[in-house]
Amino acid sequence: MHCTNCSETISEQAEICPKCGVRTFKVKKYCHGCGKSVNENQEICVACGISLNGTNVEREPWLMAVLSFLILGLGQIIMGQTAKGLTILAVGFFIGFITVGISSFIIVPISVIDAYLIAKKKKDGKVVGEWEFF
Numbered sequence: 001m002h003c004t005n006c007s008e009t010i011s012e013q014a015e016i017c018p019k020c021g022v023r024t025f026k027v028k029k030y031c032h033g034c035g036k037s038v039n040e041n042q043e044i045c046v047a048c049g050i051s052l053n054g055t056n057v058e059r060e061p062w063l064m065a066v067l068s069f070l071i072l073g074l075g076q077i078i079m080g081q082t083a084k085g086l087t088i089l090a091v092g093f094f095i096g097f098i099t100v101g102i103s104s105f106i107i108v109p110i111s112v113i114d115a116y117l118i119a120k121k122k123k124d125g126k127v128v129g130e131w132e133f134f
């Protein structure tokens, strides 16, 4: 992530920036997701869409897995993989319709595992492509 005070790249776990000594999320000068400069009144970063309040819900692997279990592809959509999430949803419905729902036993776990692993990658600070799986 980026320091919200000086935009320096710092560890995801860092509570205090080693460069400027300011507690992360205490000030809101830069986006912690992409490092672009933001306004104090902004709720989300307009450059990358991340919430600027320090709540990384879209990076919580278990939450994303549960969401993808409830609605196929939902976790992926929330994480910004919109086209991929919608494709999983559409394909899941289509194949599910043909196989009278039997395919759900395969597609749902795949979607859940994928959402979990993608969220984990994001949490580790890795860049994830829109169509990247697992």
Ligand SMILES: [Zn+2]
Residues within 6 Å of the ligand: 003, 004, 005, 006, 007, 008, 017, 018, 019, 020, 021, 022
């Ligand atoms: Zn800093």
Ligand SMILES: [Zn+2]
Residues within 6 Å of the ligand: 031, 032, 033, 034, 035, 036, 045, 046, 047, 048, 049, 050
């Ligand atoms: Zn950003």
